[in-house]
Amino acid sequence: MKKIMSIQLVFCIIISLLIMPLQVQASGILEMSTGGSVSKVTYSQNNNTEEIRIYSSSTKISKQYLIAPEGSYKNYRLCFEIDNVDVSKTIKFDINKGSVVQIRLANMSDPKRTNVVVETTTKPVYAFSVSSDGKSIILTLGKGSTSANTPSTPSPSPSTTPAPSSPAPSVTATPKPSTTPVPTNTSGSGSSSNVSGAKTSNGPLSITTSGDTCTITLKGITLTDTNNGNIPRFELREKEKMLQITIPGKDTRFTEGYLTGNSIIYGALISFNNKQNSTIIRIPYNNTITYSHSITGGNSTFVIKAGNTSVPVNNPVPSSTPVASPKPSPQPSPSSTPKPSTSTLNNIKPGNGDGKTALIITGKGIVDKFNTYKDKIIVDDTGSKGTVTFMIPTSIVNLGSGSMNINDSLIKSIDLYSTSGSSFLTINKKDANKKFEIVTGSNKDELIVAVTSGTGGSDTSKLVVLDPGHGGTDPGAVFGQYYEKVYNLDIALRCEKILKSKGVNVALTRTTDKTVSLSDRVKFANDLNAYLFVSIHNNSMPSGIKGSMVLYHYTSYRGKPFAQIMLDNLVKDLGTEKIGIQARQNTVVLRDTRMPAILAEVACMSDPGDLALLNTDSFIQKAAESIANSIIQILNSGI
Numbered sequence: 001m002k003k004i005m006s007i008q009l010v011f012c013i014i015i016s017l018l019i020m021p022l023q024v025q026a027s028g029i030l031e032m033s034t035g036g037s038v039s040k041v042t043y044s045q046n047n048n049t050e051e052i053r054i055y056s057s058s059t060k061i062s063k064q065y066l067i068a069p070e071g072s073y074k075n076y077r078l079c080f081e082i083d084n085v086d087v088s089k090t091i092k093f094d095i096n097k098g099s100v101v102q103i104r105l106a107n108m109s110d111p112k113r114t115n116v117v118v119e120t121t122t123k124p125v126y127a128f129s130v131s132s133d134g135k136s137i138i139l140t141l142g143k144g145s146t147s148a149n150t151p152s153t154p155s156p157s158p159s160t161t162p163a164p165s166s167p168a169p170s171v172t173a174t175p176k177p178s179t180t181p182v183p184t185n186t187s188g189s190g191s192s193s194n195v196s197g198a199k200t201s202n203g204p205l206s207i208t209t210s211g212d213t214c215t216i217t218l219k220g221i222t223l224t225d226t227n228n229g230n231i232p233r234f235e236l237r238e239k240e241k242m243l244q245i246t247i248p249g250k251d252t253r254f255t256e257g258y259l260t261g262n263s264i265i266y267g268a269l270i271s272f273n274n275k276q277n278s279t280i281i282r283i284p285y286n287n288t289i290t291y292s293h294s295i296t297g298g299n300s301t302f303v304i305k306a307g308n309t310s311v312p313v314n315n316p317v318p319s320s321t322p323v324a325s326p327k328p329s330p331q332p333s334p335s336s337t338p339k340p341s342t343s344t345l346n347n348i349k350p351g352n353g354d355g356k357t358a359l360i361i362t363g364k365g366i367v368d369k370f371n372t373y374k375d376k377i378i379v380d381d382t383g384s385k386g387t388v389t390f391m392i393p394t395s396i397v398n399l400g401s402g403s404m405n406i407n408d409s410l411i412k413s414i415d416l417y418s419t420s421g422s423s424f425l426t427i428n429k430k431d432a433n434k435k436f437e438i439v440t441g442s443n444k445d446e447l448i449v450a451v452t453s454g455t456g457g458s459d460t461s462k463l464v465v466l467d468p469g470h471g472g473t474d475p476g477a478v479f480g481q482y483y484e485k486v487y488n489l490d491i492a493l494r495c496e497k498i499l500k501s502k503g504v505n506v507a508l509t510r511t512t513d514k515t516v517s518l519s520d521r522v523k524f525a526n527d528l529n530a531y532l533f534v535s536i537h538n539n540s541m542p543s544g545i546k547g548s549m550v551l552y553h554y555t556s557y558r559g560k561p562f563a564q565i566m567l568d569n570l571v572k573d574l575g576t577e578k579i580g581i582q583a584r585q586n587t588v589v590l591r592d593t594r595m596p597a598i599l600a601e602v603a604c605m606s607d608p609g610d611l612a613l614l615n616t617d618s619f620i621q622k623a624a625e626s627i628a629n630s631i632i633q634i635l636n637s638g639i
């Protein structure tokens with residue numbers, strides 16, 4: 001199990017702060033009310049320390065980092081985020097006392113939180129604590145230090161009135177590693193997320209963050225963005241908001257595991273995939289990003305920034321573009337991760353022994369959060385090795401860190417490791433063949449880790465939405481008396497029947513000849529939280545082109561292999577020509593659906609031969625069967 005924050009150490013520091021004298025002269029306190037669930041900010045000085053108190057309904061700090069002076073910024077910026085609170089408006093609080101220049105507060109969304117920036121003239125030595133009444137966050141700034149790598153370790157004087165010549169008691173005076181370490185990097189780049197026990201490197205992979213920039217470096221690995229399966233490559237899966245790196249074979253420089261997230265990425269999951277005989281690194285990210293990829297000295301480096309501009313997919317920045325050079329990881333992880341001395345498991349308990357419910361996860365409103373963020377959950381099943389890891393964003397739930405022995409009919413034990421971005425839940429299974437998934441529970445505050453159907457049979461818990469293209473006032477392609485919408489609906493209804501007979505959960509966007517807008521089709525599938533969206537169409541192509549074609553959204557990583565499965569089956573089952581699979585950027589039903597989506601163009605109405613086939617009952621039936629079989633194959637593919 002993984003290293004976690006030592007609870008004792010936290011208490012140690014909190015208590016040592018609480019017993020520190022707080023003889024603040026009333027006149028020395030600057031106060032500003034902020035008028036939200038963050039209600040007030042105060043600043044005061046006490047001997048050689050400065051204190052900033054933030055009165056807030058939540059005292060949970062999710063992220064903190066320090067940005068060194070850079071560019072036009074001459075000051076240090078100590079940044080942190082308070083979970084689930086807001087201020088009434090963006091606030092600037094000019095201090096200009098001690099080392100503090102300004103305090104700024106601004107709201108951030110998704111999830112709701114307040115970002116606080118404290119600008120200081122010197123590199124701050126700082127510690128966070130919570131007031132004894134639990135109503136405020138106390139940020140204590142020690143005497144600013146300009147020598148970065150020298151931790152101040154004078155023993156704190158027990159006296160409340162230190163002699164003038166004695167060193168100033170530093171708030172981070174304990175020689176133990178601080179739970180709120182000051183980043184030791186003076187360059188301003190590469191100060192990592194200050195999560196205790198943070199893992200930021202794994203073999204050749206290292207991740208650093210500074211402000212809104214995250215740098216991912218692969219030492220000695222050169223990636224390309226081609227689809228060639230035999231060379232190390234990367235793929236930005238915009239729809240799933242994930243960067244995936246695939247290295248052929250088992251690269252033993254890596255160890256299976258995960259790296260800590262930060263304000264930009266949720267973390268990284270490193271696994272060896274035996275089926276594909278490859279090493280896979282999956283890096284899900286928050287919201288919108290921009291990225292550049294460059295290769296310098298045989299190392300691949302990604303520079304990822306949070307932002308709203310569109311992602312330059314398949315358009316890597318040439319290596320001449322200046323990018324941050326790869327940085328050494330701040331703390332190489334020890335080869336053997338120590339077992340945690342304390343377990344702090346939250347919100348998770350063993351199932352009810354019904355042979356299906358493996359674990360129960362609880363949290364207020366957790367089902368809503370799950371429905372919003374479930375596409376960010378990554379599941380990694382090691383197959384015969386008998387473990388499965390779920391990487392769950394903490395925007396759904398923070399499960400804490402530690403281990404639990406369960407030993408029921410399904411599970412031997414679980415291991416948990418949580419960072420600010422993600423909780424990693426590893427299940428040590430009783431039966432390696434059993435598959436697990438996270439589903440909603442019996443009420444809005446409960447999720448269940450449940451057994452799926454195992455290796456055989458289709459997974460009937462997954463909903464498939466079939467979308468017969470066009471309908472009503474929109475006929476689709478028209479050739480003489482033949483309307484595309486009619487074939488689409490006929491195939492879809494037959495496909496529905498076949499799927500239902502095989503126990504697959506299926507819903508249709510239309511079952512009659514009616515007009516349905518594209519956005520309503522998308523909304524239908526999104527509202528149902530479908531697992532797969534399959535739109536059924538027939539084509540109109542220039543003369544001389546005929547056959548089958550399947551479309552997918554250009555950044556959908558599952559869409560592409562699913563499209564290939566469907567196309568190969570159509571061609572095999574129907575004897576049609578293979579036009580191919582095609583990536584699309586602006587096909588609404590592919591682009592806006594939140595699940596993998598494919599669009600099958602069964603045959604070409606523009607081709608007299610294909611049209612004649614479409615007008616036979618056997619061809620329509622075979623098309624329905626082929627699509628149904630592809631769907632079952634997709635559901636069982638484990639892709």
Ligand SMILES: [Zn+2]
Nearest residue numbers: 469476537538
């Ligand atoms: Zn169509």
